[in-house]
Structure formats: structure tokens, C-alpha cells
Amino acid sequence: MSSLSRDEVAKLAALARIEMSEAELVNLSSQFGSILDAVARVQELNLEGVKATSHPQPLENIFREDVVAPSLTPDQALSGAPAQEDQRFRVPQILGEAE
Amino acid sequence: MSAALEKGETTSVELTKLHLDRIAAIDPQVKAFLHVDSESALQQAAKVDADRATGKKLGALAGIPLALKDVLAQEGVPTTAGSKILQGWKPPYDSTVVAKLKAAGVVILGKTNMDEFAMGSSTENSGYGPTFNPWDLTRTPGGSSGGSAAAVSAFEAPIAIGSDTGGSIRQPAALTGIVGVRPTYGAVSRYGLIAYSSSLDQAGPFGRTVLDTAMLHEVIAGHDPKDATSINAPVPAVVAAAKSGDVKGLKIGVIKQLQGDGYQTGVLARFNESLDILASLGAQIVQVDCPSFEYALAAYYLIAPSECSSNLARFDAMRYGLRTGETDGASAETVMNATREAGFGREVKRRIILGTYALSSGYYDAYYGSAQKIRTLIIEDYKKAFAQADVLVSPTSPITAFKIGEKSEDPIAMYLADVATIPVNLAGICGMSLPAGLAEEDNLPVGFQIMAPAMQDQRLYQVGAALEAALVSKWGGHLISKAPALGGAK
Numbered sequence: 001m002s003s004l005s006r007d008e009v010a011k012l013a014a015l016a017r018i019e020m021s022e023a024e025l026v027n028l029s030s031q032f033g034s035i036l037d038a039v040a041r042v043q044e045l046n047l048e049g050v051k052a053t054s055h056p057q058p059l060e061n062i063f064r065e066d067v068v069a070p071s072l073t074p075d076q077a078l079s080g081a082p083a084q085e086d087q088r089f090r091v092p093q094i095l096g097e098a099e
Numbered sequence: 100m101s102a103a104l105e106k107g108e109t110t111s112v113e114l115t116k117l118h119l120d121r122i123a124a125i126d127p128q129v130k131a132f133l134h135v136d137s138e139s140a141l142q143q144a145a146k147v148d149a150d151r152a153t154g155k156k157l158g159a160l161a162g163i164p165l166a167l168k169d170v171l172a173q174e175g176v177p178t179t180a181g182s183k184i185l186q187g188w189k190p191p192y193d194s195t196v197v198a199k200l201k202a203a204g205v206v207i208l209g210k211t212n213m214d215e216f217a218m219g220s221s222t223e224n225s226g227y228g229p230t231f232n233p234w235d236l237t238r239t240p241g242g243s244s245g246g247s248a249a250a251v252s253a254f255e256a257p258i259a260i261g262s263d264t265g266g267s268i269r270q271p272a273a274l275t276g277i278v279g280v281r282p283t284y285g286a287v288s289r290y291g292l293i294a295y296s297s298s299l300d301q302a303g304p305f306g307r308t309v310l311d312t313a314m315l316h317e318v319i320a321g322h323d324p325k326d327a328t329s330i331n332a333p334v335p336a337v338v339a340a341a342k343s344g345d346v347k348g349l350k351i352g353v354i355k356q357l358q359g360d361g362y363q364t365g366v367l368a369r370f371n372e373s374l375d376i377l378a379s380l381g382a383q384i385v386q387v388d389c390p391s392f393e394y395a396l397a398a399y400y401l402i403a404p405s406e407c408s409s410n411l412a413r414f415d416a417m418r419y420g421l422r423t424g425e426t427d428g429a430s431a432e433t434v435m436n437a438t439r440e441a442g443f444g445r446e447v448k449r450r451i452i453l454g455t456y457a458l459s460s461g462y463y464d465a466y467y468g469s470a471q472k473i474r475t476l477i478i479e480d481y482k483k484a485f486a487q488a489d490v491l492v493s494p495t496s497p498i499t500a501f502k503i504g505e506k507s508e509d510p511i512a513m514y515l516a517d518v519a520t521i522p523v524n525l526a527g528i529c530g531m532s533l534p535a536g537l538a539e540e541d542n543l544p545v546g547f548q549i550m551a552p553a554m555q556d557q558r559l560y561q562v563g564a565a566l567e568a569a570l571v572s573k574w575g576g577h578l579i580s581k582a583p584a585l586g587g588a589k
Contacts, residue, residue, distance in 0.1 A: 016455045018448060019436035028452060031510060038511050041397035042469040052471035055298045056284045056527020062327055076191035080419030091417050092431045
């Protein structure tokens, strides 16, 4: 039986940039064991020598001429912005005081 | 409808009004739509009528109303993917699917409800409340394209667009008694389709008949330079196949692993009855073995969450969508964490955390790496099976429509709803679900799934049309005519 502690879930939530409530952390931790057991079935088979597939199609690079094509205007691009200033996205403070 | 429009027996404005009235009358019960765009729909309809009056040559679906899953961007129209994090967002551009619909003169009625970011099998994970199954309003319509399926099933729209990452078109089609197709991966452009799991996502059509579905398929398919994974090849002749419907001499493979334990008795009974019908029409039924399918569900629930944990990183509260927690001096990271906590629902968070875990160093090989290898084995199983048969078949869903709330507290039980549909997505091939009748024990619709190799989508329609014609003549009408009336006459 797999398990994931409340603290491990908290670490993952921090990595995923989600500030979870205590109740959510505990709830997720209690569900995770059975979910991990279910997905761990992928380890039951001997997969030695089997190639990994990341995509159903053979992908190749696609090139185009470097010419300007019609695209969004600055106003369109900013139309969904939570905040803007001088035709730019306005974001909260990125660097700390000391930096 | 298309013929009546062409002959001038009705107009697009009339048809559109009829559907808008139906939505106004019954959608408070069904809750298929998140946003209805009456004014713009009537404008589009009037334009098609005017074009037709001038004798302009129009496509077969010109003037026909449609319901659009809210996962597709439509310029200037609220697009949320069922998530609070996108509440109120109006895209500044059209997805390629929407652009193609508009170019074909299709009238878009509005945006339909869905599991948040297409993660779910019941539409209960929507940030805006569940959709109800028109066959029984205490049950779910399936998911994640439950809103689109319910809209078509409840006669709120004749056709609809959904998206299918693990069964999200085929499973709700099965649970609401209509036809739904997941086209070959890369056959329909993903440009403007809000991403859940990019190597599995594919938009596709819903209809009440195989031919309607084929006509919509033809409109939305085709190569698109804006999608790097779009296949540059002619669209398979799906409409011609839906009109022919001849299965004489065709080999139909029954997948041993997609039946038996866990499948409802009435589902298996209807499935076997359909097989007998196909055999009586001259098809040859063979049994095929796909041993790795047993591991498909586990592989899917590693691959899809892994891809989603990366795809959903774009919801960072900076460029669009929700922003919250912006107190004095709060850093961008604090705002990001608070916004993602407030904006994402339970299942989305669960999958992001699972994906983050599966991709983290130390676990990567054991989980994500192994899942990718299982994916290879599933593709090989299909290759062997398609060497023995032209199409493969199974029940679409192991069970009929389940009660609202029945599985929402048990993620594993919910995930099992997709056990028969997921292998198609992992292999990037195409699949259809069409109504096979009602399960005897609960009188709810059962779906029959047909699978074909990549870019052989026409085979789905060929077999689907043959089976549909035989079943309709047996029933004396389409299955959907047996659905209970909602809010008055149909």
C-alpha cells in the first residue's frame, strides 16, 4: 500500500505553486495511497528494452520563412490582463527588497 | 434540417429561434450551457439566410445551430474551460475549429458546460455546477463534454463540438444516447483548444445520427499550420462512408480485454446484440487479444496528469484570468500561489499534484517513464489487432449513466468510467460511440464503440452507419425518440 504524507503533499503543492489549505493537504494525502496503488500497476510488467512513446505521431521540426505575419495587436494581447500599464502587463513585485 | 433549409421550407433564423426557445425552456433543468449567445446566433443565422437568398453556394451545415464545448476559444465570447480561473475571460482570437465552423456558416448557439479543463467523466467537476442527463435528471451525462452531449440529447442543439482526451466525447455520447467521434490525433487542429494533455487531446463532433456527425467531422477536420502536430493529409471521406454503410466482408475484431468483469449485464447484452446484427449484415466477427490494455488506465493517469501539471503552469495570474491575493507588498509568487489555490477545483489540483509527483526526480522512471513504455505496448497491441481486423469494437462505457454524486468522492471509481475509451487516446487513433439500445435493468442508453487505425476515420462511419440503419429499423426510429420529454413537447 503506497502512501504520501501530509508534508510530502505540501512539498508538491509548493512545487506546483498552489497554496493549499490544511484540510486539502490532509484530504489529498489520505486519497493519494489508493491513487498511487492504481497507477503503480505500470510497474508490474517487465519493460526492459521497451521504447518509450511520448507522442502518438512521429514529430519533426517545421520551418517557415522569417517574415512578419498578422498577429494580435498590443490592445488585444492585453485584453485579458488582470492589470496593465503603458501597454504592458503589470505584475506584482518579482524581486525581494534586498535584491 | 439541411435539406429543408436548401429547399426554402425553413430559414436558419427560424431554426435558431426554435433552439434558443428550447434552451430557454429546458436548460434550467439540464444546465448544458454556460453561456448562450442569442443575439450573435441570430445575426449569424440572418447572414446565412441572406447569402442563401442571393443564390450563393453554401456548405451542407450552413445555417445549422451548434453547441460548442467551452474548451475552445471563440473571439469575444466568454471561454472558461469550466474553470473559475478563467471566469470572464474573452479570448482575443478564434480557435481553428471555431474559424472553420464560422466559415461553413454554422450558427454557434453558445458554450457548453464541462469538467474543469476536461478533467473528469461526469461534468460534476465543473467550476459552475453539474450538467444533468436528459434521460434521467438525477444522473450525470458523463464527461468531460457532458454539456455538449446533453445539449444534443435534449434537442437544445442538433450538433455539438466536444473534446476527447481519455473518452470525453465517446463516454458522454454513450451515456446520453447519441453519436460522438474522437477523430484521429492530429486530424482536427488543436489551435485554440485549451490544453489538458497535449499528446492526447483532440476535438471532435457530436450528432444524433451517424451522418450528421460525419458532416460536422468534415467541416472541422484538416491540416492547420498553426498546430505543429496537425496531420498534413486529405480528410478521410467520412460523409461518403456514412452514406454507404456497407460492411459485407469487413473484419470486425472484438477486444477480449474490453468486456467481462466490471461491465454491466445490460451493457454486454446490447453490445452482443449489435455484434450479431453486424454479422447478419455480412461482417466477419473475430476475437482479438490486447493484453497490455489492462495497464492502459494506469498509464493514462500518469501521462495525462504529468502533461497537465506542465500545461496548467500557464495560469499564473500574470497575463490573463484570475488574480487574487494581491495585498500590499505581496510578491508575484505569493499572488500566483493564492490565485491557483482559489481558481482551480479539487480534481484539477489532484491531477496537478499527481503529475508533479510522477515527474519529480527519483520517481520519474518508475512512474512517467514506465507509463510511456506501456504506451508503446498498447500501440503494438493495436497494430497486431488491426492486422487481423479492419475495425475493433467494444462497449464504450462499462456502465450506463450513474447518479450525480455517486462517484464524486471516489477518484478511482470515477477513473474506471474511461477504461474502454482510453486505449484509443494513448495510441492516437480514432473512435466512435453510437447508441446500441437501452440496458434492460435501468432503461438507460448503452454505447457501442468502434475503433479504426489513424486516418482511417471513414471506417468508423461505414460500420456505424450500417449498424445504425439496422438498429433504427429494428426499433422503428432513432433511440433518442425514446428519451423522456422534458418541459413539454419536443
